[in-house]
Amino acid sequence: MNPKPAPSIDLRAWRQFVAVAEELHFGRAAARLHMTQPPLTQAIAQLERLLQVPLFHRTSRKVALAPAGEALLPEVRELLARAQALPERARAAADGHTGRLRLGFVSTVGFELLPRWVRSFRELRPQVAMELVEATSDVQLQSLAQDELDAGLMLHAPGQAPGQLQSLRIATEPLVLALPADHALAAGPQPDWEAVLQQALVSFPRRILPSVHDAVMRLYQEAGRLPPVVQEAIQMQTIVNLVSAGIGVAWVPESVTRFRRDGVVYRRMAHAGLPECETSLVWPPGQVHPALAAFIDFVGHNTAPC
Template identity: 35%
Template sequence: MRFRKLHYFVTVAEELHFGRAAARLHIAQPPLSQQIKAIEDEMGAKLFERSSQKVTLTPAGAAFLPQARAMIENWEKIQESVRGVATGKAGNLSLGFVWAAGTPHFSAGIASFKQNNPEITLNLEEMTTSQALDALHAEKLDIAMVLYNPLMDTADLEHQHYESQQHILALPEHHPLAELAVVPLIKLHQLPFISFARQAHPSLYDQIMHHLHSAGVEPNIVQVARLTQTTRTLVAAGVGIALVPDSTQFDQREGLTFRPIEGKLPELAIHFMWRKNSQSPLMSRLIDHLQEHGVRSQ
């Protein structure tokens, strides 16, 4: 049965008058009577008692009325849900992001997006670039924010720039280099170094080592940390120094300080990445929102 016929039945049941019901529905009375007769034939039950004085619901009609209303309401909810997904105003989205993306304006952008879109579920997970790319290929993520390098194999992926950051030096608070306003790169030679694991961000790791070696710096790597949180803890504890994204300084902690570096190091380009031909309206809305929020926060 078409849902339009349900509207006809419910309207007549509410008005108990074919003329008023036809006026509400903006159709002529004879076609309305024909539609009600067609419903009764389809249902195999008489729904209305008609006389020249009045129209009343039969027991079958009275039993059908709440079910008809429920079907109409459910159909409207289904339509609203489908429209929401089609326009990117409803649905689920999984986002993996590298630690460098965790800036205050990123957090504020996610928070405002969720607040303004209560029908959307965002599943967020911090990952390394390698983990995020693997999850994209395995279709465990819809979109990722990774440290992008042109040498990456992105044949089956699409990407869009989000923001760029510079490297800064994380130091124990009372380290001799903390007395400098800017630290020349050469002063890092042979100092105890805390590094991230190469497999986490292989392209970035190789670029950093290339620039260090080109500047005559041989880092004395004393610890490899899997997580940036661990790196900050180890630096604050005096285990060594570390090169970190400038967004790291937003997470202040006791015993830790940061200094800009004089010398050439690779830029940290953070890109959105997703599988080709998979960009949904919801994904586009999130990307646009985060881009705009980031620009306004600069």
């Protein structure tokens, strides 16, 4: 036997209940509701029939809340307050002042840029829940395709943001050389270029940053050398730690220099063919939800011209 469905009670009936509960007088409650007393009396009686419990005790001289009425009153007040707030919440969601933003990011923006943006954006839109996911660009692309992220901050070679996504360029920076602090080439401000090309190289796999990886490999190929990669690592911090351990040297974005690691020094090279890398905010084409649109606008107004 199927259970009897719960009665459908509209907000008007609950407002009438609260008015009577607070006034404890049908005449005053009717005046407060801008109606006459008989329809209000009938409405309360109908509400009690639907609930199958008395909400009020009535005598010719007095109206008092019944136990069921006392139990319901605070919850009904909360219900009405929440209902009254719904239009404002809808407007806030449409304007991007509430909602959820799932943002992927590569480690290089986590050193300085992302914390500053997150703090400022949360001050502007505190009701937007930000979910931050550190991930390499290949993982971000997969997550964006599967609707597990709304947007991502990715590294790539200049002008080579993923073509299937919309993008906003954030910054352009050179690659710098990370060396063990006790390495012979670390003694001066500008290591010898030919000597650099002979050093064991710690690098990142092509799959996580293909356009930058290819640009670095071309440096060696154009010099007639085979890139001497001895170790690969996914995270930039791990690459720097391997350099500190003396495994080799590494080409890293200049923003990585903010990651201070004992035993590592950074040198900015003057070689003409040294590639740069860009950071872009990327997101899927099509309709953009309001919270993401607000973040894109925020980033656009807080990015210095490249």
